[in-house]
Amino acid sequence: MEEYEMFGYYLDLALRSLKRNRVLTALMVLALALGIGATITTLTVLRLLSGDPLPQKSAQLFYPQVDPYPAGKPFSRSGQMPWLMSYVDAMNLLHAGKAQRQTALARSRVKVMPKTQEGKPFYADSVMTTADFFPMFDAPFQYGAGWSAADDDSRAQVAVIAGFLNDKLFGGANSVGRMIRIEDHDFRVIGVLKPWAPQPRFYGLHLGGRDYGNGEGVFMPLLGARADGIGPSMMMSYGPGASMEHLETSPSIWLGVWLELPDASAVSAYRLFLADYAQQQVALGRFQKSRTALSGLMQWLRNEHVVPDDARLQTGMAFGFLLICVVNTVGLLLAKCLRRSREIGVRRALGASRSAIFGQFMAEAAIVGVAGGALGLVFAELGLWGIRHQPAQYASLAHLNLPMFLFTFVVALAASLVAGLLPAWRACAVAPAPQLKAN
Amino acid sequence: MEIRPILTSLRKHRIPAALIVLEIALACAVLCNAVFMIGQRVADIHWPNAIDEQGISVVTVNGADPKLAVSDIPRNLVALRGIAGATAVAAATSMPLDHNGALSDFTATPNGKTTVNTSIYFLGSGGEQALGLHLLEGRFFNAEEYADSGSKDFNSTGHVVLITQSDAQRLWPGQSALGKTLYTNDTGWTVIGVVADVLAQDPRFSGPGGRYSSVFFPLHPDGVMGDYVLRSAPQDRARVVREAAQLLGKLESGAVVDGTTYADMRTDYFADTSSMVWMLVLVCVVMLAVTAFGIVGLTSFWVGQRRQQIGIRRAVGASRGHIMQYFQTENFLLSAAGVVLGTALADGINLYLMRYYEITRMPWYYLPVSAVALWAIGQLAVLGPALRAAAVPPVVATRSA
Numbered sequence: 001m002e003e004y005e006m007f008g009y010y011l012d013l014a015l016r017s018l019k020r021n022r023v024l025t026a027l028m029v030l031a032l033a034l035g036i037g038a039t040i041t042t043l044t045v046l047r048l049l050s051g052d053p054l055p056q057k058s059a060q061l062f063y064p065q066v067d068p069y070p071a072g073k074p075f076s077r078s079g080q081m082p083w084l085m086s087y088v089d090a091m092n093l094l095h096a097g098k099a100q101r102q103t104a105l106a107r108s109r110v111k112v113m114p115k116t117q118e119g120k121p122f123y124a125d126s127v128m129t130t131a132d133f134f135p136m137f138d139a140p141f142q143y144g145a146g147w148s149a150a151d152d153d154s155r156a157q158v159a160v161i162a163g164f165l166n167d168k169l170f171g172g173a174n175s176v177g178r179m180i181r182i183e184d185h186d187f188r189v190i191g192v193l194k195p196w197a198p199q200p201r202f203y204g205l206h207l208g209g210r211d212y213g214n215g216e217g218v219f220m221p222l223l224g225a226r227a228d229g230i231g232p233s234m235m236m237s238y239g240p241g242a243s244m245e246h247l248e249t250s251p252s253i254w255l256g257v258w259l260e261l262p263d264a265s266a267v268s269a270y271r272l273f274l275a276d277y278a279q280q281q282v283a284l285g286r287f288q289k290s291r292t293a294l295s296g297l298m299q300w301l302r303n304e305h306v307v308p309d310d311a312r313l314q315t316g317m318a319f320g321f322l323l324i325c326v327v328n329t330v331g332l333l334l335a336k337c338l339r340r341s342r343e344i345g346v347r348r349a350l351g352a353s354r355s356a357i358f359g360q361f362m363a364e365a366a367i368v369g370v371a372g373g374a375l376g377l378v379f380a381e382l383g384l385w386g387i388r389h390q391p392a393q394y395a396s397l398a399h400l401n402l403p404m405f406l407f408t409f410v411v412a413l414a415a416s417l418v419a420g421l422l423p424a425w426r427a428c429a430v431a432p433a434p435q436l437k438a439n
Numbered sequence: 440m441e442i443r444p445i446l447t448s449l450r451k452h453r454i455p456a457a458l459i460v461l462e463i464a465l466a467c468a469v470l471c472n473a474v475f476m477i478g479q480r481v482a483d484i485h486w487p488n489a490i491d492e493q494g495i496s497v498v499t500v501n502g503a504d505p506k507l508a509v510s511d512i513p514r515n516l517v518a519l520r521g522i523a524g525a526t527a528v529a530a531a532t533s534m535p536l537d538h539n540g541a542l543s544d545f546t547a548t549p550n551g552k553t554t555v556n557t558s559i560y561f562l563g564s565g566g567e568q569a570l571g572l573h574l575l576e577g578r579f580f581n582a583e584e585y586a587d588s589g590s591k592d593f594n595s596t597g598h599v600v601l602i603t604q605s606d607a608q609r610l611w612p613g614q615s616a617l618g619k620t621l622y623t624n625d626t627g628w629t630v631i632g633v634v635a636d637v638l639a640q641d642p643r644f645s646g647p648g649g650r651y652s653s654v655f656f657p658l659h660p661d662g663v664m665g666d667y668v669l670r671s672a673p674q675d676r677a678r679v680v681r682e683a684a685q686l687l688g689k690l691e692s693g694a695v696v697d698g699t700t701y702a703d704m705r706t707d708y709f710a711d712t713s714s715m716v717w718m719l720v721l722v723c724v725v726m727l728a729v730t731a732f733g734i735v736g737l738t739s740f741w742v743g744q745r746r747q748q749i750g751i752r753r754a755v756g757a758s759r760g761h762i763m764q765y766f767q768t769e770n771f772l773l774s775a776a777g778v779v780l781g782t783a784l785a786d787g788i789n790l791y792l793m794r795y796y797e798i799t800r801m802p803w804y805y806l807p808v809s810a811v812a813l814w815a816i817g818q819l820a821v822l823g824p825a826l827r828a829a830a831v832p833p834v835v836a837t838r839s840a
Contacts (some may be wrong), residue, residue: 027736031729038722077554111502111695121695183502184693240624243592278538309796310715313476317719320469321726324462328733331458335740338455391710422454 001414007363010356014364021336025368026258028332031374032416035325036317037379040400042311042318042406044380047404048397049212049307053198057138058297062259062267064093065293066278068251068286069238081293083206083304084253089281094130098273100257100266101136105129105209106255109220113181114169124165124217125209126182128225128232132190134160136260137203142166144176144191147221155224159236160191165217166293176326182218185228190193193219199397200306202297207256208233211306212394249262259294270294308392329368329419337361337423354428361427365420366413373412380408456736460777463813466730467781470723471809472788475801478720484709486642486650486714488535489635491571493673494526495701496680497534497666499685503694505662512563512660515690517665521696522682530563530664531570532590535638536655536708537600537666541593542645545654547610549625556649557606558639561590561658567601570637570669572655575604577617577632580657584631588657593658600628605651607633621654628656676700721826727816736819738766742828749828750835759829766819766825774817778810785809 018025051242059147065081075082090104104296113119133139134146143166147158153353159180175189197215205211220230231244231255239251247254261267274292281287295303337344344357354425380400387398449456503511512530519528533539535558542556562570566577580599588597600621607616607630620627636651645652658664667687671679677700684698699707706713742749749762789801 024736027732029546031732034725034729072552113520113693121693123501123695183788184504218753245592310711313792313796314715314718316471317473317722320465321722324465324469324726325729327458327462327465328729328736330710331462331733332736334458334735339740340742388712391707 004216007359010360010363013246013360014367017336017340017364018367024336025242028212028329028368029371029375031242031325031328031332032055032368032412032419033375033379034128035322036372036376036408036412036415037383038318039322039411040376040380040404041103041383041387042315043401043407044384044404045084045394045398046307046311046315047200048199049394051199053200053202053301054137054297057136057260058202060097060260060262061136061272063275063295063297064128064257064259064270065295065299066274066281066287067291068281069252069287069289071288074228074237075238080240081291082236082253083256084234084259085255086251086253087248087255088286090255090257092277093257093274096277098270099261101132101260102257103132103136104222104255104257105133105203105207106222106234107204107209107216108230108233109122109209110182111184112165112169112218113184115179115181124173125215126165126218126220126225126230127216128220128222128230129223132260133219136258137198140194142192142194143174144189144218146191147431151189152221152223153205156221157185157187157224157225157228158190158195158221158283160187160219161189162193162215162217163195166192180218182220183230187220187224199394200301202301202306203256203258205256205300205304206234207254210393213396267294287342308384322411326415326419329372329416330422333361333365333368333420333423334426337427341430344427348430357430358424360422361424362417365416365424368420369413369416372416373409376412377405380404442768442772445765445772446720449769449772452721454740455741459734459737461775461779462730462733463774463817464780464784466636466726467778467809467813468784469726470812471782471785471801471805472792473719475724475789475805476798477716477723479799480712480716480719482525484503486618486713487640488638488705489573490701492639492701494571494670494676495569496671496676496683496698497537497701497704498669498680498683498698499665500667500687500691500695500696501665501695503662503691508662508664509660511512511603511691512664515667515687516563518686518690519606519669519683520810522669522679522686524671525669525679525683526672527565527569527670529566529569529668530660531566531604531666531668532559532561532658532664533640533795534666534668534704535640536642536705538641538708540641540644541544541641542625542639542649543593545606545610545652546622549622549627551622554646554648555609555652556639557652557654558641558649559593560602560637560640560655561595561661561664562655562659562702563664566655566657567667569670571670572601572682573635575633575635576607576615577601577630579632584660585657588659590656590658590663593663594623594626595628595658598629599631599657601655602630602633603636603651603653604633605636606654609652612817629640632727637769642730676702718743727812730813731816734770734817735823738770738821738824739827742766742824745828746831746835749831750833750837753831753833762829763825766821766828770817770821771814774814778813781813782806782810 067082068086069075094102094104106128108126109123111121112124113121128153131149133149160213179186180191200211235252235254237252243252261270271294278290279294282290384398388395419420541559544553545557546553563586575779616630616633618704619630637653639645639649642650669679669683680698680700688696744767758802759807792798
């Protein structure tokens with residue numbers, strides 16, 4: 001009980017002292033709030049960018065790479081593996097079926113023609129892929145379902161569309177069985193997705209298009225879409241005779257392949273299979289290099305530096321700024337405390353213990369911290385509002401969430417208590433006698 | 440001004456003095472690097488581009504039937520030429536900075552090796568004038584070359600090419616590029632002209648080597664051309680692009696038509712760069728303000744604590760100027776220590792960033808410049824408290840505190 005009373009007393013003393021120097025207090029709170037606001041804003045963005053796009057599944061998803069590039073014309077100067085796969089390699093891996101699930105995909109911008117008379121054609125981001133895409137990536141369906149492996153082989157003209165496209169074309173009604181005109185070909189809608197947009201769009205890296213932001217509108221079977229002449233957004237060639245029309249036989253890489261491997265033994269088995277495959281291709285004369293790679297989802301995102309450098313630099317700078325603000329608060333708190341050494345002397349002479357003095361000053365620092373945190377939250381909201389109005393592709397996603405909200409106060413309190421330690425220690429070191437003598 | 444008494448006095452206030460030094464050092468380190476990054480980004484935003492950026496507008500037509508391109512493109516061009524104020528009109532496959540990269544390797548020998556990404560542009564008849572290319576050597580394409588050209592898988596089936604000055608110097612250093620043959624694998628094209636540097640379609644993707652590596656091929660009307668380039672006086676461009684987009688919207692009702700001025704296209708490409716610049720500027724300003732307030736706060740406290748000392752000094756003959764000078768010199772010394780520490784820190788941060796990010800070595804002059812800036816801010820911040828100190832009357836010395 002007494003402890004609580006003492007704490008209340010320290011708070012009262014601290015508030016009185018803060019009120020006595022309004023300008024100095026305002027400066028401390030403002031500086032701390034600015035530092036915290038900047039740090040939380042940039043941290044929120046960084047967390048958003050570097051988060052796990054598929055937390056429940058990412059540990060089982062893997063990205064294989066092989067290298068069909070000729071030795072004399074490597075994919076990159078620094079020895080990077082080619083980002084994508086050729087059609088032949090992708091199909092060989094898919095047909096081998098060595099993983100629990102496997103899919104190949106490419107991204108494309110497609111023209112969608114509304115059925116209504118006055119409707120104007122528009123472009124939508126799309127994915128050309130294979131049947132396993134939806135169960136592998138846990139894509140949730142509002143209506144209908146994805147297509148089957150048989151639909152892949154028969155080049156079925158079917159499509160899964162995103163909820164927002166369903167709203168735009170069919171007013172949000174169950175559109176399964178309706179037709180949609182894509183690139184001047186008719187596709188039958190067989191599924192409508194619930195809102196779904198993994199951030200970042202891990203499966204679309206290096207396939208053209210954006211890594212963050214809204215998801216794709218249309219999903220089509222790879223072979224069916226290719227039969228209609230729909231081409232990928234990204235294509236890189238490694239030999240003569242590359243052709244946009246005959247991508248299936250062209251020396252070009254344009255597909256990303258994903259595997260679902262449930263456990264470590266499946267991963268090591270696949271590694272062996274992939275190495276064997278590359279050796280085989282070398283023996284066949286298709287490859288000149290037998291190197292392969294198999295990366296987990298999060299590793300793949302890290303390898304490919306999906307988080308923009310600017311976001312990291314901003315966070316670093318914000319922490320530098322917060323450090324300056326904390327040093328500033330230390331200085332100002334210390335100034336206040338040294339100015340009051342006479343008062344401390346009196347309190348010590350009247351019997352206050354060192355720990356009481358220490359508690360009083362820490363309480364003062366804590367009040368500054370909480371006030372700084374509250375104001376910092378306002379600054380962070382302001383900063384995030386600013387970021388939402390930026391042209392960056394992730395802009396619309398920048399919102400403060402509950403953990404970040406709590407983190408704000410922890411950071412503020414920690415920063416102010418750290419800032420308060422030195423002044424509080426100096427204050428409790430004041431000896432009672434000399435201060436009284438001076439009076 | 441005697442420095443020794445100041446140093447003696449500072450030795451008595453080691454911790455507050457150290458805090459000011461530390462704050463100035465941190466501010467200096469962050470400021471140097473931030474200003475350096477701002478400078479680099481501003482330079483990026485101002486990459487020169489030798490086309491008529493102020494006069495060009497672009498209307499893109501996507502999803503038109505490629506089989507009808509041979510008849511539709513000439514029809515569209517005729518219609519566009521009718522727009523008042525449009526001085527040149529042409530079709531093209533892509534524009535600098537439109538993100539729509541078509542890249543390949545070009546070498547001076549058959550099947551040669553290169554690590555440069557070169558942007559490929561196909562121009563329809565009159566494209567050189569519509570873009571406003573600056574011819575440095577040779578000539579533009581003639582009517583025959585336009586008629587005798589095609590595109591297969593983004594390779595020109597023609598026989599001639601225009602290259603940029605950067606590529607001419609890179610591929611044939613010290614020689615004239617005119618009449619030389621440019622190769623992709625074993626296919627060659629004769630260089631008939633050299634133009635001033637035009638930016639790549641996506642210079643950030645192409646990298647520093649590919650930024651100004653661009654080639655131009657002639658092309659008769661073809662389905663791969665989706666851009667209509669219009670040139671006009673800068674004051675007419677907004678109206679010209681609006682009318683052109685309306686016109687093409689009617690003519691190509693099955694396609695998606697978008698019009699924009701080239702100035703907007705450029706702004707768009709650098710939008711995230713300029714927002715980063717503003718962010719950095721904001722951080723610098725707020726950081727300097729916080730540092731200045733910190734100096735004001737600590738110095739005010741010092742002045743308050745030494746009122747009696749100041750009174751004594753005034754009583755024994757020191758002028759207001761002397762008192763002012765005392766605090767200014769004190770701040771100067773603290774700033775000096777902070778700046779020395781700060782520049783070392785700034786250099787260290789730069790070295791660290793170079794290892795992990797695409798950042799170059801900071802030129803040495805950033806260090807003295809930001810040092811001077813922090814000195815100036817320190818002096819400005821100390822002015823208020825110093826004036827208050829100077830206003831302390833000598834009579835304070837006679838009163839007990």
